[in-house]
Amino acid sequence: MTHLTTATSRRLRRAVAALTGLATLTTPTFAAAAPDHDAAAASERAARVPDSAGARRAPSLRVNTVLRGLDHPWDIAFTPNGSLLVTERNRGRVMLRTPRGDVRTLVGNVPNLWVSGETGLMGIEIDPRFRGNRRFYTCHGYRDGSTTDVRVVAWQANPSLTSAQTVDNLVTGIQVSSGRHGGCRLRFGGKGALFIGTGDAAITGSARDRTSLAGKVLRVDRLTGYALPSNPFSGSSNANTRKLFTFGHRNVQGLALRPGTPQMWSVEHGTFRDDEVNLLQSGGDYGWQAGPGYDESPPMTNFDLPGPQVGAKWSSGNPTVATSG
Numbered sequence: 001m002t003h004l005t006t007a008t009s010r011r012l013r014r015a016v017a018a019l020t021g022l023a024t025l026t027t028p029t030f031a032a033a034a035p036d037h038d039a040a041a042a043s044e045r046a047a048r049v050p051d052s053a054g055a056r057r058a059p060s061l062r063v064n065t066v067l068r069g070l071d072h073p074w075d076i077a078f079t080p081n082g083s084l085l086v087t088e089r090n091r092g093r094v095m096l097r098t099p100r101g102d103v104r105t106l107v108g109n110v111p112n113l114w115v116s117g118e119t120g121l122m123g124i125e126i127d128p129r130f131r132g133n134r135r136f137y138t139c140h141g142y143r144d145g146s147t148t149d150v151r152v153v154a155w156q157a158n159p160s161l162t163s164a165q166t167v168d169n170l171v172t173g174i175q176v177s178s179g180r181h182g183g184c185r186l187r188f189g190g191k192g193a194l195f196i197g198t199g200d201a202a203i204t205g206s207a208r209d210r211t212s213l214a215g216k217v218l219r220v221d222r223l224t225g226y227a228l229p230s231n232p233f234s235g236s237s238n239a240n241t242r243k244l245f246t247f248g249h250r251n252v253q254g255l256a257l258r259p260g261t262p263q264m265w266s267v268e269h270g271t272f273r274d275d276e277v278n279l280l281q282s283g284g285d286y287g288w289q290a291g292p293g294y295d296e297s298p299p300m301t302n303f304d305l306p307g308p309q310v311g312a313k314w315s316s317g318n319p320t321v322a323t324s325g
Contacts, residue, residue: 066084066097066101067086067095070086070088070095071089072088072089072090072120073086073087073088073089074087074088074089074122074123075122075123075124075185075186077124077126077136078126079126079130079161080130080131083097083098083099083161084096085124085136086124087121087122087124087138089115089120089121089122090120091121092107092109092110092115092120092121092140093105093107093108093121094106094121094164096161104162106157106161106162106163106164107138107164110140111166112142112143112144113140113141113142113143114142114143114148114176114179115141116141116176116178116179117178117180118179118180118181118182119141119150119176119179119180119182119184120141121138121141122138122139122140122182122183122184122185123137123138123139123152123184123185123186123196123197124136124137124139124186125137125186125187125188125194128188128222133156134159134161135154135155135156135157135167136154136155136157137152137153137154137155137170137186137222138152138155139151139153139183139184139185139186139196140153141176141182142172148176149172149174149175149176150174150175150182150183150198151169151170151171151172151173151174152169152170152171152225153167153169154166154168154170154222155167168225169225170194170222170224171213171218171220171225171243173213174196174198174213174214175201175206175212175213175214176201176214177201177203180199180201180202181199181200181201181202181214181215181250181251181269182198182199183196183197183198183199183214183251183253184196184197184198184199184253185197185252186255187255187256187257189219189264190262192221192222192223193219193221193222193228194219194220194222195217195218195219195245195255196217196219196220197249197252197253197254197255198213198214198215198216198217198218198249198252199214199215199249199250199251199252199253200214200249200250200251200288201214201215202290202294203294204289204290204291204292204293204294205290207247207250207289207290208247208248208288208305210233210241210244210247211238211240211241212240213243213244215247215248215249215251215288216243216244216245216246216247216249216252217244217247217249217252217255217264217266217280218243218244218245219231219243219245220243226243227239227242227243231243231244231282232282232283233283245264245280246266246281246283246284246285246286246310247284247285248284248286248287248288248289249266249286250268250269250270250271250288250290251268251269252266252267252268253267253268253269253324253325254268254277254324254325255267263279263280264280265277265278265279265280265313266278266280267324267325268286268288268300269323269324270300270316270320271296271300272319272320273300273316273318273319274299274300274312274315274316274318275316275320275321275322275323276300276301276312276313276314276315276316276323277314277315277323278310278312279310279313281310284310285305285308285309285310286301286309286310286312287299287301287303287305287309287310288300288301288302289302289305300315
Protein backbone atom coordinates (compact mmCIF):
# COMPACT_ATOMS: atom_id res chain seq x y z
CA MET A 1 0.00 0.00 0.00
CA THR A 2 1.13 3.59 -0.63
CA HIS A 3 2.50 5.63 2.27
CA LEU A 4 0.30 8.67 3.01
CA THR A 5 1.51 12.16 3.83
CA THR A 6 -0.04 13.93 6.83
CA ALA A 7 -2.12 16.19 4.59
CA THR A 8 -3.30 13.26 2.50
CA SER A 9 -4.17 11.36 5.67
CA ARG A 10 -6.36 14.23 6.86
CA ARG A 11 -8.14 14.39 3.53
CA LEU A 12 -8.54 10.64 3.59
CA ARG A 13 -10.26 10.73 6.96
CA ARG A 14 -12.84 13.14 5.64
CA ALA A 15 -13.41 11.19 2.45
CA VAL A 16 -13.73 7.85 4.22
CA ALA A 17 -16.16 9.31 6.76
CA ALA A 18 -18.30 10.74 3.98
CA LEU A 19 -18.36 7.57 1.92
CA THR A 20 -18.65 4.82 4.53
CA GLY A 21 -22.44 5.07 4.91
CA LEU A 22 -22.95 4.92 1.15
CA ALA A 23 -20.60 1.98 0.73
CA THR A 24 -22.42 -0.10 3.30
CA LEU A 25 -25.72 0.41 1.52
CA THR A 26 -24.61 -0.24 -2.05
CA THR A 27 -21.98 -2.96 -2.09
CA PRO A 28 -20.61 -5.77 0.09
CA THR A 29 -17.02 -4.80 -0.76
CA PHE A 30 -15.51 -1.58 0.55
CA ALA A 31 -13.09 0.65 -1.30
CA ALA A 32 -12.82 4.07 0.28
CA ALA A 33 -9.98 6.70 0.59
CA ALA A 34 -30.06 11.35 10.48
CA PRO A 35 -41.26 22.48 17.49
CA ASP A 36 -43.73 23.83 16.39
CA HIS A 37 -45.65 23.65 13.13
CA ASP A 38 -44.13 26.87 11.78
CA ALA A 39 -40.60 25.65 12.48
CA ALA A 40 -41.41 22.33 10.88
CA ALA A 41 -42.79 24.01 7.78
CA ALA A 42 -39.70 26.20 7.48
CA SER A 43 -37.50 23.15 7.88
CA GLU A 44 -39.47 21.33 5.21
CA ARG A 45 -39.09 24.25 2.79
CA ALA A 46 -35.35 24.30 3.45
CA ALA A 47 -35.12 20.58 2.90
CA ARG A 48 -35.52 20.58 -0.86
CA VAL A 49 -33.03 18.45 -2.73
CA PRO A 50 -30.47 20.76 -4.44
CA ASP A 51 -31.16 21.47 -8.11
CA SER A 52 -28.88 20.15 -10.81
CA ALA A 53 -27.07 23.48 -11.16
CA GLY A 54 -26.25 23.45 -7.46
CA ALA A 55 -25.13 19.86 -7.68
CA ARG A 56 -22.80 20.74 -10.57
CA ARG A 57 -21.15 23.40 -8.42
CA ALA A 58 -20.34 20.91 -5.66
CA PRO A 59 -16.61 20.20 -5.28
CA SER A 60 -15.39 16.88 -6.57
CA LEU A 61 -13.92 14.20 -4.32
CA ARG A 62 -10.71 12.34 -4.88
CA VAL A 63 -11.02 8.82 -3.48
CA ASN A 64 -8.00 6.77 -2.44
CA THR A 65 -8.36 3.05 -1.70
CA VAL A 66 -6.90 2.17 1.69
CA LEU A 67 -8.55 -1.21 2.40
CA ARG A 68 -9.93 -3.86 0.10
CA GLY A 69 -11.86 -7.10 0.45
CA LEU A 70 -14.04 -6.06 3.38
CA ASP A 71 -17.53 -7.47 3.87
CA HIS A 72 -20.21 -4.89 4.68
CA PRO A 73 -17.91 -2.32 6.34
CA TRP A 74 -20.17 -0.41 8.69
CA ASP A 75 -18.26 2.13 10.78
CA ILE A 76 -14.82 3.64 11.18
CA ALA A 77 -12.86 5.25 14.00
CA PHE A 78 -9.36 6.67 14.34
CA THR A 79 -6.92 6.16 17.21
CA PRO A 80 -4.85 9.15 18.38
CA ASN A 81 -1.86 7.98 16.30
CA GLY A 82 -3.98 7.86 13.14
CA SER A 83 -4.65 4.13 12.90
CA LEU A 84 -7.96 3.36 11.22
CA LEU A 85 -10.41 0.86 12.75
CA VAL A 86 -13.19 -0.58 10.57
CA THR A 87 -16.05 -2.88 11.59
CA GLU A 88 -17.34 -5.58 9.24
CA ARG A 89 -21.02 -6.14 9.92
CA ASN A 90 -21.43 -9.74 8.79
CA ARG A 91 -17.95 -11.16 9.42
CA GLY A 92 -17.82 -9.67 12.89
CA ARG A 93 -14.27 -8.39 12.58
CA VAL A 94 -12.56 -5.16 13.54
CA MET A 95 -9.76 -4.43 11.09
CA LEU A 96 -6.90 -2.03 11.81
CA ARG A 97 -4.82 -0.09 9.31
CA THR A 98 -1.77 1.76 10.63
CA PRO A 99 -0.65 5.16 9.28
CA ARG A 100 2.14 3.30 7.45
CA GLY A 101 -0.39 1.13 5.65
CA ASP A 102 0.01 -2.12 7.59
CA VAL A 103 -3.29 -4.01 7.91
CA ARG A 104 -4.20 -6.57 10.58
CA THR A 105 -7.18 -8.01 12.42
CA LEU A 106 -7.68 -6.40 15.83
CA VAL A 107 -10.84 -8.38 16.69
CA GLY A 108 -11.41 -11.60 14.77
CA ASN A 109 -14.42 -12.92 16.61
CA VAL A 110 -17.09 -11.02 18.54
CA PRO A 111 -18.50 -13.42 21.16
CA ASN A 112 -22.12 -14.44 20.51
CA LEU A 113 -22.46 -12.07 17.57
CA TRP A 114 -25.97 -12.12 16.08
CA VAL A 115 -26.17 -11.24 12.39
CA SER A 116 -29.62 -10.81 10.88
CA GLY A 117 -30.87 -8.43 8.21
CA GLU A 118 -29.44 -4.99 8.93
CA THR A 119 -27.94 -6.02 12.27
CA GLY A 120 -24.50 -7.43 13.06
CA LEU A 121 -21.26 -5.77 14.17
CA MET A 122 -21.98 -2.10 13.56
CA GLY A 123 -20.84 0.96 15.49
CA ILE A 124 -17.35 1.61 16.85
CA GLU A 125 -15.96 4.51 18.89
CA ILE A 126 -12.60 5.29 20.50
CA ASP A 127 -12.39 6.26 24.18
CA PRO A 128 -11.40 9.92 24.72
CA ARG A 129 -8.46 8.64 26.79
CA PHE A 130 -7.49 5.86 24.42
CA ARG A 131 -3.82 6.82 24.50
CA GLY A 132 -3.69 5.76 28.15
CA ASN A 133 -6.39 3.09 28.51
CA ARG A 134 -6.63 1.67 24.94
CA ARG A 135 -10.41 1.28 25.34
CA PHE A 136 -12.86 1.30 22.49
CA TYR A 137 -16.54 0.45 22.14
CA THR A 138 -18.65 -1.54 19.69
CA CYS A 139 -22.40 -1.84 19.19
CA HIS A 140 -23.74 -5.09 17.76
CA GLY A 141 -26.37 -7.78 17.73
CA TYR A 142 -26.01 -10.47 20.41
CA ARG A 143 -27.56 -13.90 20.93
CA ASP A 144 -26.94 -16.41 23.69
CA GLY A 145 -29.63 -19.03 24.27
CA SER A 146 -32.91 -17.24 24.82
CA THR A 147 -31.33 -13.77 24.96
CA THR A 148 -31.21 -11.71 21.77
CA ASP A 149 -30.56 -7.99 21.86
CA VAL A 150 -28.40 -5.15 20.61
CA ARG A 151 -25.70 -4.13 23.06
CA VAL A 152 -22.72 -1.86 23.55
CA VAL A 153 -19.51 -3.58 24.62
CA ALA A 154 -16.30 -2.05 25.97
CA TRP A 155 -13.00 -3.49 24.71
CA GLN A 156 -9.35 -3.02 25.60
CA ALA A 157 -6.57 -3.43 23.05
CA ASN A 158 -3.13 -4.71 24.01
CA PRO A 159 -0.21 -2.22 23.97
CA SER A 160 0.89 -3.21 20.46
CA LEU A 161 -2.68 -2.98 19.08
CA THR A 162 -2.52 -6.50 17.70
CA SER A 163 -5.48 -7.91 19.66
CA ALA A 164 -8.28 -6.83 21.98
CA GLN A 165 -10.50 -8.39 24.61
CA THR A 166 -13.91 -7.51 26.02
CA VAL A 167 -13.96 -5.57 29.26
CA ASP A 168 -17.65 -5.09 29.98
CA ASN A 169 -21.15 -5.31 28.51
CA LEU A 170 -21.77 -1.62 28.92
CA VAL A 171 -25.41 -1.37 27.77
CA THR A 172 -27.59 -4.43 27.13
CA GLY A 173 -31.24 -5.06 26.37
CA ILE A 174 -31.68 -2.80 23.35
CA GLN A 175 -34.74 -4.37 21.73
CA VAL A 176 -34.49 -6.31 18.44
CA SER A 177 -36.87 -8.40 16.35
CA SER A 178 -35.94 -9.45 12.82
CA GLY A 179 -32.73 -7.46 12.63
CA ARG A 180 -34.38 -4.44 11.02
CA HIS A 181 -33.60 -1.01 12.44
CA GLY A 182 -30.68 -1.89 14.70
CA GLY A 183 -29.39 1.67 15.12
CA CYS A 184 -25.94 1.39 16.74
CA ARG A 185 -24.17 4.66 16.05
CA LEU A 186 -21.79 5.65 18.87
CA ARG A 187 -20.36 9.12 19.52
CA PHE A 188 -18.83 10.94 22.46
CA GLY A 189 -20.20 14.22 23.68
CA GLY A 190 -18.66 16.56 26.20
CA LYS A 191 -17.16 15.34 29.49
CA GLY A 192 -16.95 11.73 28.33
CA ALA A 193 -20.68 11.17 27.83
CA LEU A 194 -21.31 8.30 25.41
CA PHE A 195 -24.27 8.82 23.07
CA ILE A 196 -25.87 5.73 21.50
CA GLY A 197 -28.27 5.91 18.56
CA THR A 198 -30.78 3.05 18.51
CA GLY A 199 -33.44 1.85 16.09
CA ASP A 200 -37.07 1.06 16.83
CA ALA A 201 -36.53 -2.63 15.88
CA ALA A 202 -39.46 -2.26 13.45
CA ILE A 203 -41.84 -2.65 16.41
CA THR A 204 -44.87 -0.37 16.62
CA GLY A 205 -44.79 1.80 19.73
CA SER A 206 -41.21 1.10 20.79
CA ALA A 207 -39.89 4.54 19.81
CA ARG A 208 -42.29 6.33 22.17
CA ASP A 209 -42.18 3.77 24.98
CA ARG A 210 -39.82 5.39 27.45
CA THR A 211 -39.21 2.10 29.26
CA SER A 212 -37.71 0.68 26.04
CA LEU A 213 -34.21 1.49 24.79
CA ALA A 214 -35.33 1.13 21.15
CA GLY A 215 -35.90 4.17 18.93
CA LYS A 216 -33.90 6.47 21.18
CA VAL A 217 -30.66 8.32 21.67
CA LEU A 218 -29.13 7.13 24.93
CA ARG A 219 -26.58 9.02 27.02
CA VAL A 220 -24.49 7.03 29.48
CA ASP A 221 -21.26 7.04 31.46
CA ARG A 222 -18.59 5.50 29.25
CA LEU A 223 -17.01 3.49 32.09
CA THR A 224 -20.11 2.14 33.85
CA GLY A 225 -22.91 2.27 31.28
CA TYR A 226 -25.11 3.93 33.88
CA ALA A 227 -27.34 6.90 33.13
CA LEU A 228 -25.75 10.29 33.73
CA PRO A 229 -27.28 12.37 36.54
CA SER A 230 -27.88 15.25 34.10
CA ASN A 231 -30.05 13.13 31.80
CA PRO A 232 -33.60 14.48 31.32
CA PHE A 233 -35.35 11.52 32.98
CA SER A 234 -32.72 10.77 35.62
CA GLY A 235 -35.36 10.85 38.36
CA SER A 236 -37.31 7.93 36.88
CA SER A 237 -37.60 4.67 38.81
CA ASN A 238 -36.98 2.77 35.55
CA ALA A 239 -33.31 2.13 34.71
CA ASN A 240 -33.95 2.23 30.95
CA THR A 241 -35.80 5.53 31.13
CA ARG A 242 -32.92 7.11 33.03
CA LYS A 243 -30.58 6.36 30.10
CA LEU A 244 -32.71 8.26 27.55
CA PHE A 245 -31.59 11.56 26.08
CA THR A 246 -34.21 11.76 23.29
CA PHE A 247 -37.00 9.50 22.03
CA GLY A 248 -39.43 9.06 19.15
CA HIS A 249 -36.82 7.98 16.58
CA ARG A 250 -37.15 5.46 13.74
CA ASN A 251 -33.54 4.42 13.17
CA VAL A 252 -30.66 6.64 14.31
CA GLN A 253 -27.51 5.71 12.40
CA GLY A 254 -25.67 9.00 12.43
CA LEU A 255 -24.40 11.10 15.35
CA ALA A 256 -22.02 14.06 15.31
CA LEU A 257 -20.87 16.55 17.93
CA ARG A 258 -20.61 20.07 16.52
CA PRO A 259 -17.02 21.18 17.25
CA GLY A 260 -16.68 23.82 19.93
CA THR A 261 -20.26 23.36 21.15
CA PRO A 262 -22.24 20.87 23.26
CA GLN A 263 -24.62 20.28 20.33
CA MET A 264 -25.18 16.66 19.33
CA TRP A 265 -26.78 16.14 15.92
CA SER A 266 -28.36 12.96 14.60
CA VAL A 267 -29.14 11.46 11.21
CA GLU A 268 -32.23 9.28 11.01
CA HIS A 269 -33.39 7.00 8.21
CA GLY A 270 -36.79 7.78 6.75
CA THR A 271 -39.25 5.30 5.25
CA PHE A 272 -39.51 5.88 1.50
CA ARG A 273 -39.16 9.60 2.22
CA ASP A 274 -37.79 12.13 4.70
CA ASP A 275 -34.41 11.13 6.01
CA GLU A 276 -33.80 13.63 8.80
CA VAL A 277 -30.99 15.62 10.35
CA ASN A 278 -31.95 16.59 13.89
CA LEU A 279 -30.44 18.82 16.54
CA LEU A 280 -30.91 16.78 19.71
CA GLN A 281 -32.61 18.52 22.61
CA SER A 282 -32.49 16.93 26.03
CA GLY A 283 -35.79 15.11 26.61
CA GLY A 284 -37.02 15.87 23.09
CA ASP A 285 -39.70 13.82 21.30
CA TYR A 286 -38.82 13.48 17.60
CA GLY A 287 -42.26 12.33 16.61
CA TRP A 288 -41.95 8.87 15.02
CA GLN A 289 -44.60 6.26 15.65
CA ALA A 290 -45.52 3.57 13.15
CA GLY A 291 -49.13 2.53 12.79
CA PRO A 292 -50.65 -0.86 13.72
CA GLY A 293 -48.76 -3.80 12.26
CA TYR A 294 -45.79 -1.50 11.75
CA ASP A 295 -47.54 0.62 9.15
CA GLU A 296 -44.85 3.05 7.95
CA SER A 297 -47.14 5.57 6.27
CA PRO A 298 -47.23 8.12 9.16
CA PRO A 299 -44.88 11.10 8.81
CA MET A 300 -41.38 10.90 10.25
CA THR A 301 -42.23 13.75 12.62
CA ASN A 302 -45.90 13.44 13.47
CA PHE A 303 -47.15 16.64 15.11
CA ASP A 304 -50.54 15.03 15.77
CA LEU A 305 -49.07 12.82 18.51
CA PRO A 306 -49.58 13.82 22.16
CA GLY A 307 -47.19 16.42 23.51
CA PRO A 308 -44.79 18.73 21.65
CA GLN A 309 -42.52 17.27 18.97
CA VAL A 310 -39.17 18.58 17.73
CA GLY A 311 -39.03 19.24 13.99
CA ALA A 312 -36.11 18.19 11.81
CA LYS A 313 -33.47 20.74 10.83
CA TRP A 314 -33.21 19.10 7.40
CA SER A 315 -35.25 16.50 5.55
CA SER A 316 -34.53 14.75 2.27
CA GLY A 317 -38.12 14.92 1.10
CA ASN A 318 -39.28 12.25 -1.34
CA PRO A 319 -37.53 9.94 -2.02
CA THR A 320 -35.19 8.97 0.78
CA VAL A 321 -31.47 9.10 0.00
CA ALA A 322 -30.50 6.76 2.88
CA THR A 323 -28.51 9.42 4.76
CA SER A 324 -26.17 7.93 7.34
CA GLY A 325 -22.76 8.35 8.96
